[in-house]
Amino acid sequence: xxxxIDSGQTVTLGPHNQVGQGANAVVHIASGRAxxxxxxxxxxxxxxxxxxxNAIDDPxxxxxxxxxxxxxxxxxxxLPAAPADAWTLCGLFPxxxxxxxxxxxxxxxxxxCAMRLTLTKIHTANCAVGDLNEYNVLIDRADRVPYxxxxxxxxxxxxxxxxYSESTWDVHTPHGLVSPATDWFAFAVLAFQLWTGLHPY
Numbered sequence: 001x002x003x004x005i006d007s008g009q010t011v012t013l014g015p016h017n018q019v020g021q022g023a024n025a026v027v028h029i030a031s032g033r034a035x036x037x038x039x040x041x042x043x044x045x046x047x048x049x050x051x052x053x054n055a056i057d058d059p060x061x062x063x064x065x066x067x068x069x070x071x072x073x074x075x076x077x078x079l080p081a082a083p084a085d086a087w088t089l090c091g092l093f094p095x096x097x098x099x100x101x102x103x104x105x106x107x108x109x110x111x112x113c114a115m116r117l118t119l120t121k122i123h124t125a126n127c128a129v130g131d132l133n134e135y136n137v138l139i140d141r142a143d144r145v146p147y148x149x150x151x152x153x154x155x156x157x158x159x160x161x162x163x164y165s166e167s168t169w170d171v172h173t174p175h176g177l178v179s180p181a182t183d184w185f186a187f188a189v190l191a192f193q194l195w196t197g198l199h200p201y
Contacts, residue, residue, distance in 0.1 A: 003035060004069040005078045013037065019084075022150070029081050035068050036152075037076035044074055045152050045159070052156035056125045058118050063151040082147045083140040089190065090134035095197045105195070107144050112191045115146050119187055123180045127154050130161030130178035132186035133168050134193065167199070 001013045011030035019034075020027040024043065028035045038044060044067070053063040064077035092098060098108070115137065122129060129136075131153065138147045155161035161178040168186035169175070192200045 001037070001070065003030075003037070003075070004071075005031065005033060005035060006066060011035070025076065029084075032081060033065075034062070034079040034081040035076060036064070036079060037068065041073065041075045044076070049152075049156050049159045050077075052125075052158060053127065053151060053154060056122055056127060058121045060114075060118055060146060061122065061148045061151060077152060082138050082149060083142065085141040086138035086147065087141060088135050089137040089139060089146070089194075092139060093134070093193050093197050103144070108194050111139060111144055111146055112194055115187060115190070118146065118148060119183055122148075122154075123183070126157045128161060128178050128180055129154055129183050129186070131163040131165050132183055132190070133165035134190060137190070 002010055003013050004010050009031060013028040013030060013035060017028045017030055018026060019029050024040070025036050025038045028037070047067075050064050050066075054065070056063065059080075062080050062082055064079050066078045067074040068076040068078050092103060092108070092111075098104075119129070119132075129148075131150065136148065136150045138149060139145070140147065153161060153163045155178050162176070164176060164178060164182070165186070168189045170182060170185040173182055173185075189200055192198070
C-alpha cells in the first residue's frame with residue numbers, strides 16, 4: 001500500500017514494516033514515524049480534535065500529528081513512533097516476568113509515578129483518556145519509560161470520548177461518562193496490578 005505522509009512524502013506499507021494490529025487499525029513504521037491506517041477511514045477524527053490533543057505537553061503521549069493519505073483520501077494518522085522494543089504494560093504484571101527482566105519494586109514505582117505525571121498533564125490540557133487500559137500504555141524496554149498510545153479517541157475540550165475499557169472502568173459510573181475521575185480510577189487499577197500482579201476485583 002502506498003501512503004502519503006508528511007509534506008507529501010510517499011511510503012510503502014506492508015507486512016515488512018507492520019508493528020501492530022488492533023480491532024480498528026493497523027500500525028506500521030515508515031521513515032521514522034508510526035502510520036496508523038484505520039480499517040474504516042470514516043471513523044477518522046476531525047482536525048480540530050487533533051489540534052486539541054496536540055495541546056498536551058508531554059512527548060510520551062503519542063498523539064496524531066497529521067493525516068495519512070491514500071491518494072487524496074485520508075485513511076489514517078501519522079504519529080511519533082514508540083520505541084521498537086517496548087512492552088505492553090500488562091506484560092509487567094506477572095511477577096515471573098519482572099524477575100526475569102530485573103524489574104524491581106523501585107522501577108515499578110518509577111513507572112507508576114511517570115504515568116501519574118503524564119496523566120496530570122493530560123488533564124491540565126482539559127483532555128481525558130477514557131480507554132486507559134493495560135494495552136494502551138507501552139513501556140520502553142531500555143529506560144522503563146511509559147508511552148501512551150491509541151490517543152485519537154480521547155476526550156478533548158470540544159469532543160467526547162467514545163471508548164472505555166471494562167477492565168478498568170468504575171462500575172458505579174455510567175458507561176461512557178469519561179472524566180479525569182474515571183481516568184484516576186483506571187490508573188489506580190493499573191497501579192495495583194503493577195505492584196501485585198493481580199486485578200483488584
